[in-house]
Amino acid sequence: CLWVRNFRLKRRLPGPFAWPVVGNAMQLGQMPHITFAKLAKKYGNVYQIRLGCSDIVVLNGDRAIREALILHSTEFAGRPNFVSFQAVSGGKSMTFTNYSKQWKMHRKIAQSTIRAFSSANSQTKKAFEQQVVAEATELVEIFLKLSAQGQYFNPAHELTVAAANVICALCFGKRYGHDDVEFRALLQKLDKFGETIGAGSLVDVMPWLQSFPNPVRSMFNNFKDLNQEFFGFVHNKVEEHRDTFDPEVTRDMSDAIIGVIDKVDSDNGLTKGHTEGTVSDLIGAGLDTVSTAIHWILLLLAKHPEIQTKLHELLDKVVGRNRLPSVDDRSSLAYLDAFIYETMRFTSFVPITIPHSTTSDVTIEGLHIPKDTVVFINQWSVNHEPPEGSLDKDLTNNVMIFSAGKRRCIGNQIAKVEIFLFFAILLHQCSFEKSAHEDLSLNCTYGLTLKPLNYKITATLRGELLKAVW
Ligand code: HEM
Numbered sequence: 001c002l003w004v005r006n007f008r009l010k011r012r013l014p015g016p017f018a019w020p021v022v023g024n025a026m027q028l029g030q031m032p033h034i035t036f037a038k039l040a041k042k043y044g045n046v047y048q049i050r051l052g053c054s055d056i057v058v059l060n061g062d063r064a065i066r067e068a069l070i071l072h073s074t075e076f077a078g079r080p081n082f083v084s085f086q087a088v089s090g091g092k093s094m095t096f097t098n099y100s101k102q103w104k105m106h107r108k109i110a111q112s113t114i115r116a117f118s119s120a121n122s123q124t125k126k127a128f129e130q131q132v133v134a135e136a137t138e139l140v141e142i143f144l145k146l147s148a149q150g151q152y153f154n155p156a157h158e159l160t161v162a163a164a165n166v167i168c169a170l171c172f173g174k175r176y177g178h179d180d181v182e183f184r185a186l187l188q189k190l191d192k193f194g195e196t197i198g199a200g201s202l203v204d205v206m207p208w209l210q211s212f213p214n215p216v217r218s219m220f221n222n223f224k225d226l227n228q229e230f231f232g233f234v235h236n237k238v239e240e241h242r243d244t245f246d247p248e249v250t251r252d253m254s255d256a257i258i259g260v261i262d263k264v265d266s267d268n269g270l271t272k273g274h275t276e277g278t279v280s281d282l283i284g285a286g287l288d289t290v291s292t293a294i295h296w297i298l299l300l301l302a303k304h305p306e307i308q309t310k311l312h313e314l315l316d317k318v319v320g321r322n323r324l325p326s327v328d329d330r331s332s333l334a335y336l337d338a339f340i341y342e343t344m345r346f347t348s349f350v351p352i353t354i355p356h357s358t359t360s361d362v363t364i365e366g367l368h369i370p371k372d373t374v375v376f377i378n379q380w381s382v383n384h385e386p387p388e389g390s391l392d393k394d395l396t397n398n399v400m401i402f403s404a405g406k407r408r409c410i411g412n413q414i415a416k417v418e419i420f421l422f423f424a425i426l427l428h429q430c431s432f433e434k435s436a437h438e439d440l441s442l443n444c445t446y447g448l449t450l451k452p453l454n455y456k457i458t459a460t461l462r463g464e465l466l467k468a469v470w
Contacts, residue, residue, distance in 0.1 A: 013047055013048035013367055013368075014043040015043055015047040015048035015049055015050075016047075022052065022206075023049065023050030023051050023052055023205075024050055028051075028200050030446060032200040032446065033352050033380040036058050036060060036378045037060060037384065040058075040060035040378075044365070045064040045365065045381075046058075046059055046369075051206075053205060054204075054205040056205075056373070056374045057376070058378060059364070059378060060378045061385055062398070062400070064365055065381075065400070066404060068375070069403065069404040069407075069408075070404055073406045075360050075361075076356050076358060076405060077099040078356060078357035078358060078359040078372075079096055079097060079098050079099070079354070079357055079407075080098075080204070080356075080374045081098065082096075082355070083203065083207065083220075084204050084220065084223060087224045088280075089234075089276065089281065090273055093281050094106040094107055094274075094277060095281045095285065098359075099359045101269075102268050105268045105270060106274060109261065109278060110282065111410045113260075113278070114253075114414060116256060117256070118170075118417070119414075128414065129327055130468070131166055132166055132417065132418050132421045132422065133425065133468045134468055135162045135165050135166050135175070136425035136426065137324070137467060137468050138162070138178070139158060139159075139162045139426065140429045140465070141465070142158050143158070143426070143430060144459055144461055144465075146459075147458040150458060151458060152456035152457060152458045153458070154456050155294075155295065155298055155457065156291075157187070158178060159291040159294050159295055160187050160191065161176070161178050161184065162291070162422070163286065163287045163288075163290040163294075163418070164176070164283070164286075164291075166290070167286035169252075170282075171237075171252060171282060171283055172237050172254055173251050186229065187287070189222075189225075189226040189229065190226060190230060190284070190287070190288070191288070192222060192226060193223070193227075193448070194288060196219060196220060196223040197354065197448045198446065198447040198448040198449075199355050200352075200376075202216050203219070203223075230280060230284070231276065237254065238258070238275055238276050241255055241258055242262065245258055245259075253279065254275075254279055257275050257278050258275055261274050262275050282411070285409070285411055286411055288448070289349075289350065289411075289449060290418050292449045292450075292451055293344065293419050294419060294422050294426075295451065295452055296452060297339070297340070297419075297423050298426075298457060299440055299457075302457045303434065305433070308427070308432065311339065311427055314333060314335055314336060315427060315428045318332045321463050321464070322466075324425055324428060324466050325421070325424035325425055325428050327417060327420065327421065329424070330420060336424060339423075340423060341399050345383045345399045348379055348380040348383045348401060348450070349449050349450045349451075350401055350449055350450075351446075351450055352377060352379060353379060353407070354407070354448065355374055355375065355376060356375040356376075356377060356407065357372055357373060357374050357375060358371055379403065382400040383399060383401075428462070428466075429462060429465065429466065430459040430461060431460045431462055432458070433457060433458050434456070441453055441455070
């Protein structure tokens, strides 16, 4: 029974004293991942907190997290049945669904669709890269326009449009202009998605907050509205695809997913609605994350002009001034790649994964965790552990930002190509500078992603403006 379950959880796991009603909610602070890392120093890497009416286990540090996600991958592959998760993609999302046979099938379909359109063979690889290069060169032009007469601008929104265009081109065979007002408005709303989904959000653990007016309730109402609007947008696009579907010609990812989920009479429980669910998962996951990565990169470049100069020199030496950088240059641009990994490690801009839950009883570091326990995985703590003795042989592999195990990110390969190309092309073509009056802060807002506070930079063209040539 619940009492016995709670008793066992309470007895076996260390953790801070939980107050009645709110539990430890008031102790999370503005940056819960940092609070969780501090609590780990006191209670160990595996401990329990209570948020509202939910007991939650928090995992910290490389050893405990890898033991859970890799050695006990199935036991930690669940998702909690949070009300906010059910509001995503009309309840047909793969990302926000609990572990099951049906989920496994759904994930496989999403994974093979990504592969088919980005890395299946040299032709798809090239087509994907060309798409990113086209977006990156357009972004260069937009940044230069926004910098006319030495003006300073905030790059955040243009970065979101560029990342959205890459994934929309893959999913719908269509990109949107940076001046498309409706598309910009939709993306602006989606910007708030991570506030509710991020670990520590209160609506899921204090359901009674929905019964009277308060900021959490209005945040949740906005969340439901934005999900409905986004799902409606995806649904319309998928319907257009259904109307013109030709099984002989797969135009884009939507066609590929329709071909598998709509058209195949499967007994795995997936229905037509899961087609839209898959497309929204891919678009949703692919825009905020990639754009936030580049947002941090631009901030750090402007903050550290000496590193920017070194990177400019490297690009000029390896690529020269007569062509744009390409993925083939990557192995010769190790310092640039190192800058990307260090940005991911240092900012840990997805500080805690999407909340997990246990699919059965499990023991981690000798501590018993019952089935159906909500689990927060503190990636930030892995990336900020002091090194033990000598440096690791393969540091880049140890940066944890895409998670690990059965729920690890399925877009990590395309995300890395996108970030590399956007970064290399923007930097090859432009110098970025902050205003003398601005002291660029590393402070950020918390959610599923950590976003830099508004900042402004200006871009200056380095030499000749190059167009993509194929
Ligand atoms: C899940 C990170 C880009 C698709 C995740 C998770 C993280 C993550 C931390 C949660 C894993 C967990 O709960 O344990 C990132 C980062 C990205 C990125 C840092 C960019 C720098 C992308 C892209 C796509 C994508 C471009 C697809 C187009 C997904 C999907 C899931 C996911 C579908 C859900 C997996 C599941 O629940 O089984 N990602 N991601 N991601 N990501 Fe990414």
